[in-house]
Amino acid sequence: MGHYRLDRLPRTRRWKQVIALLDAGEPVEELAQAAFRAAQTGLSRVPQDPGFTHTLTVIFSFVDALQSKDPLADLRKNGFDVGDGSSLFDFVGGFRMRAEDAAVAARARSDIAELARDSFAQVLMKSAGSSLQTLFGVESADARRALQSNLKGKPLGSTMHEFFATFTQRYLNYYLGRELPYHVGQGMSFSSVDKHSEFNQAFDLYVRQTVRIADEFTPGWFGKARWEERLTHKDVSGFAHVAFKKIGSEFQRGTEVSG
Amino acid sequence: MDDPVDMWCGPDDLPRQFSRRRTICLNSVPSSNNVHVKIENIATKLAQNLPPIVLDLIEVASYIYAGDQCVVRGGKTLPKDGQDWKREFRYYLPVRCLQIWQDEDVKAALVSTLRFLSDDYFEFDFRQARKTAKIEDYFDFDQGKPWFDADQVMLFSGGLDSLAGLAETVKTGSGKIVLVSHRPAPQTDSLQRSLLEDFAQLTDSKKRLLHVPVWINKDADLTRDTHQRTRSFLYASLGVALAHVHNLNQAFFFENGITSSNLAISPSVLGARASRTTHPRTLKGFSLLFSKLFDRAFSVENPYFWKTKADVIRTILDCGARELIRHTSSCSRVRTSDPLGRHCGVCSQCVGRRLAILANSAEGDDPEEHYRIRLPLDPIPKDSERAMVELIVKSAREFGKTTPGDLYGNHPEAIDILSSLTVKADRSAGMLFELHQRHGQQVCGALGQIVASSEQLIARGDVPANSLLSMILGQSPEETPAPDERPKIVLPEGTRWKDITIEVVGNDAAKILVSDESYAASASEMGFWDKRKKLPNRIWDLLVDFAEAGGVLHISSSERSREWRPKDFQRLRAGLKTFLQLEDDPLHPYDPGTGYKTRFNVLYDRTVKS
Numbered sequence: 001m002g003h004y005r006l007d008r009l010p011r012t013r014r015w016k017q018v019i020a021l022l023d024a025g026e027p028v029e030e031l032a033q034a035a036f037r038a039a040q041t042g043l044s045r046v047p048q049d050p051g052f053t054h055t056l057t058v059i060f061s062f063v064d065a066l067q068s069k070d071p072l073a074d075l076r077k078n079g080f081d082v083g084d085g086s087s088l089f090d091f092v093g094g095f096r097m098r099a100e101d102a103a104v105a106a107r108a109r110s111d112i113a114e115l116a117r118d119s120f121a122q123v124l125m126k127s128a129g130s131s132l133q134t135l136f137g138v139e140s141a142d143a144r145r146a147l148q149s150n151l152k153g154k155p156l157g158s159t160m161h162e163f164f165a166t167f168t169q170r171y172l173n174y175y176l177g178r179e180l181p182y183h184v185g186q187g188m189s190f191s192s193v194d195k196h197s198e199f200n201q202a203f204d205l206y207v208r209q210t211v212r213i214a215d216e217f218t219p220g221w222f223g224k225a226r227w228e229e230r231l232t233h234k235d236v237s238g239f240a241h242v243a244f245k246k247i248g249s250e251f252q253r254g255t256e257v258s259g
Numbered sequence: 260m261d262d263p264v265d266m267w268c269g270p271d272d273l274p275r276q277f278s279r280r281r282t283i284c285l286n287s288v289p290s291s292n293n294v295h296v297k298i299e300n301i302a303t304k305l306a307q308n309l310p311p312i313v314l315d316l317i318e319v320a321s322y323i324y325a326g327d328q329c330v331v332r333g334g335k336t337l338p339k340d341g342q343d344w345k346r347e348f349r350y351y352l353p354v355r356c357l358q359i360w361q362d363e364d365v366k367a368a369l370v371s372t373l374r375f376l377s378d379d380y381f382e383f384d385f386r387q388a389r390k391t392a393k394i395e396d397y398f399d400f401d402q403g404k405p406w407f408d409a410d411q412v413m414l415f416s417g418g419l420d421s422l423a424g425l426a427e428t429v430k431t432g433s434g435k436i437v438l439v440s441h442r443p444a445p446q447t448d449s450l451q452r453s454l455l456e457d458f459a460q461l462t463d464s465k466k467r468l469l470h471v472p473v474w475i476n477k478d479a480d481l482t483r484d485t486h487q488r489t490r491s492f493l494y495a496s497l498g499v500a501l502a503h504v505h506n507l508n509q510a511f512f513f514e515n516g517i518t519s520s521n522l523a524i525s526p527s528v529l530g531a532r533a534s535r536t537t538h539p540r541t542l543k544g545f546s547l548l549f550s551k552l553f554d555r556a557f558s559v560e561n562p563y564f565w566k567t568k569a570d571v572i573r574t575i576l577d578c579g580a581r582e583l584i585r586h587t588s589s590c591s592r593v594r595t596s597d598p599l600g601r602h603c604g605v606c607s608q609c610v611g612r613r614l615a616i617l618a619n620s621a622e623g624d625d626p627e628e629h630y631r632i633r634l635p636l637d638p639i640p641k642d643s644e645r646a647m648v649e650l651i652v653k654s655a656r657e658f659g660k661t662t663p664g665d666l667y668g669n670h671p672e673a674i675d676i677l678s679s680l681t682v683k684a685d686r687s688a689g690m691l692f693e694l695h696q697r698h699g700q701q702v703c704g705a706l707g708q709i710v711a712s713s714e715q716l717i718a719r720g721d722v723p724a725n726s727l728l729s730m731i732l733g734q735s736p737e738e739t740p741a742p743d744e745r746p747k748i749v750l751p752e753g754t755r756w757k758d759i760t761i762e763v764v765g766n767d768a769a770k771i772l773v774s775d776e777s778y779a780a781s782a783s784e785m786g787f788w789d790k791r792k793k794l795p796n797r798i799w800d801l802l803v804d805f806a807e808a809g810g811v812l813h814i815s816s817s818e819r820s821r822e823w824r825p826k827d828f829q830r831l832r833a834g835l836k837t838f839l840q841l842e843d844d845p846l847h848p849y850d851p852g853t854g855y856k857t858r859f860n861v862l863y864d865r866t867v868k869s
Contacts, residue, residue, distance in 0.1 A: 003533075003591060004524055004534070006525065007336060007527055008335045023826050025829025025830075026848055026849060087683070087685035092667075092674055093674045096674060109345060118672070125668045135663045136686075174529070177527040182642055184649045185724070185729060189829055191833075192732060193733075195733060196653055197657060
């Protein structure tokens with residue numbers, strides 16, 4: 001094993017409430033709602049994080065290039081290091097490297113940018129993996145087609161919904177993950193290591209089911225922005241702001257339903 | 260991220276335009292030095308071969324290593340979403356070969372490699388060195404040392420991986436090997452030295468080995484941070500310096516691929532918070548930088564990338580070096596280890612080592628008494644240490660069960676490894692998946708052995724609390740009544756908690772009423788029994804409290820943890836669910852206004868005498 005730095009939760013009232021709920025063994029829904037309330041202020045600031053908007057801009061640039069008539073040439077023109085024989089891993093790796101370079105160039109590297117990069121890569125692997133029989137040994141053209149099919153029209157809406165849901169899940173886990181290992185063992189919230197894993201799965205599922213952004217929202221916005229040639233950081237930040245507002249409303253609705 | 264920190268390096272006085280308050284001065288040139296460099300065991304003749312660029316590299320790497328420890332990273336709660344973890348350094352460095360260091364490609368390779376390694380931003384301003392250290396300031400020459408014509412340079416830490424690399428190289432080849440060790444602390448020195456003496460004796464290879472220990476440290480009062488993420492740059496630079504003077508084009512790190520990849524064990528561990536010491540991208544960056552510096556193809560290789568830790572131990576056993584395992588050191592807390600020099604047993608390195616030993620059934624070669632805390636049975640009293648052990652075991656178990664989609668979805672950082680490997684990404688992705696799956700299965704196998712060998716302990720209910728075994732099993736004797744004590748209550752299909760009434764009818768007895776049926780149950784049968792005291796436990800008392808209060812405990816947020824600990828409620832929930840085999844939660848979610856409320860009816864027979 002290498003070295004790891006393990007951090008702790010902020011000592012705010014809301015995170016203390018989350019810890020109390022965790023101690024009490026409250027159901028996963030209650031914890032997710034409480035974690036969302038505790039993380040809400042930070043989440044609302046995400047669209048202003050320069051690292052996040054740079055990553056989102058790279059995402060749309062990736063989507064845009066893949067929709068063009070000559071996707072490989074357009075990807076390369078936009079700084080994605082891919083070639084004729086690129087595998088699915090090369091495409092996703094190319095996106096990750098381009099997103100990192102963009103954040104470095106703007107001196108905007110941040111944990112938020114990294115969470116966004118990880119979230120989109122996760123969604124790409126998942127969506128392409130569902131289209132393909134296997135992740136390994138896939139022809140380059142098939143890998144590209146699998147990516148393209150999920151990044152245009154209605155599927156783009158689903159992909160971006162998945163992106164925001166995954167980002168929200170990763171953001172909440174970025175915090176909650178610091179506390180959960182302290183609650184494993186006899187008489188604790190999770191009696192065993194496996195129970196901790198099971199909780200993670202249930203938590204992720206709940207968050208993803210709660211975050212619902214209308215599938216038409218992204219394709220509509222993206223089509224319009226692309227048409228009007230205004231995929232600027234400011235526009236992208238505005239788009240993200242609306243998306244996170246919708247996520248907040250969904251969690252609020254979740255609170256009302258469970259309450 | 261705060262403002263950049265200026266690092267003024269070298270013996271020259273700090274220029275006036277720098278603020279004394281905001282600048283850290285480092286100097287490795289005696290006699291007013293606060294960074295100390297000493298390379299031992301080098302033949303005088305060898306030093307004559309030292310080109311100035313090699314001395315530059317040793318100094319630059321030493322300054323970066325020392326500077327890394329002079330500036331604190333953000334606090335433990337990651338304020339500002341972790342921005343303080345990333346620092347910004349502006350280094351002002353004197354060098355002998357100014358033209359080389361000012362080359363834009365050299366600077367770019369240096370900056371990007373260090374950034375990936377440490378997560379920090381770097382800027383470099385090189386200047387021509389006026390006063391430089393003499394060679395003998397840095398090298399302790401051994402006058403009697405004959406010329407050593409090396410065929411290979413490898414970095415030797417004194418851990419299992421470097422021992423395996425050495426043993427395999429000696430067994431399968433006939434060349435001479437220079438072993439470079441960085442010794443940050445005296446404890447490491449004696450360990451490395453005696454291990455190599457034992458190895459040379461065991462394999463009759465003394466004439467084939469040259470150990471070059473290097474001391475690089477700084478004045479203690481400069482230390483503000485102990486993460487040392489740039490340490491492997493120093494280590495690699497020392498190896499490369501030795502390789503260069505021996506006219507070799509490679510230096511070798513031996514590190515298993517799980518440690519090299521070092522995928523995150525928790526969603527909060529982002530970037531270099533999981534160290535990237537020998538990450539393939541790091542080694543690729545080193546190779547690029549050193550090739551540019553020396554203007555010839557140079558590579559830093561890790562031949563063990565496709566091995567797990569358990570595979571590494573298997574290699575040691577296969578090479579006949581089993582008896583040396585006990586003399587290796589893996590613990591990351593060398594400085595803070597106990598006076599007996601034992602491994603701490605709970606840092607990530609110790610946990611990985613111990614599980615790999617168990618996976619090879621090599622416990623006899625790695626005695627338990629070498630550990631301060633002995634996994635899996637010793638209690639791990641410190642919360643942070645228990646959390647570390649739990650996360651390492653959890654992530655390994657998950658690797659054992661993972662699918663390719665899950666591995667690359669949950670760990671997208673694994674994708675970044677692929678482009679730095681020599682094998683095509685499509686193929687190396689499969690190999691990397693298999694490596695992690697194999698590691699997970701080896702750890703699961705080791706854990707299975709632990710459980711099997713602890714059968715009697717488990718049966719007796721004597722599993723120590725807060726031990727790794729207890730975290731794997733997930734049961735404590737107090738919580739789990741023996742099977743024959745379980746009542747046989749069969750609830751009508753569709754029964755919900757609201758259909759159930761629990762009436763406390765005695766000091767350790769209750770009646771369960773469902774529909775028109777009534778069942779007697781003791782505290783022991785319900786699982787609320789303290790086996791040691793042979794009395795109802797505090798969870799039973801909590802149930803009685805609920806009964807006396809009519810099913811609602813008005814406990815405010817501020818006082819809720821005083822009388823009843825939150826985990827008591829959790830244990831009550833778990834106990835009742837197990838006892839009556841109902842999936843639903845027997846309590847309503849905690850409400851700060853109402854407190855805790857049962858979903859079932861609960862009564863208290865007032866004739867009960869205390």
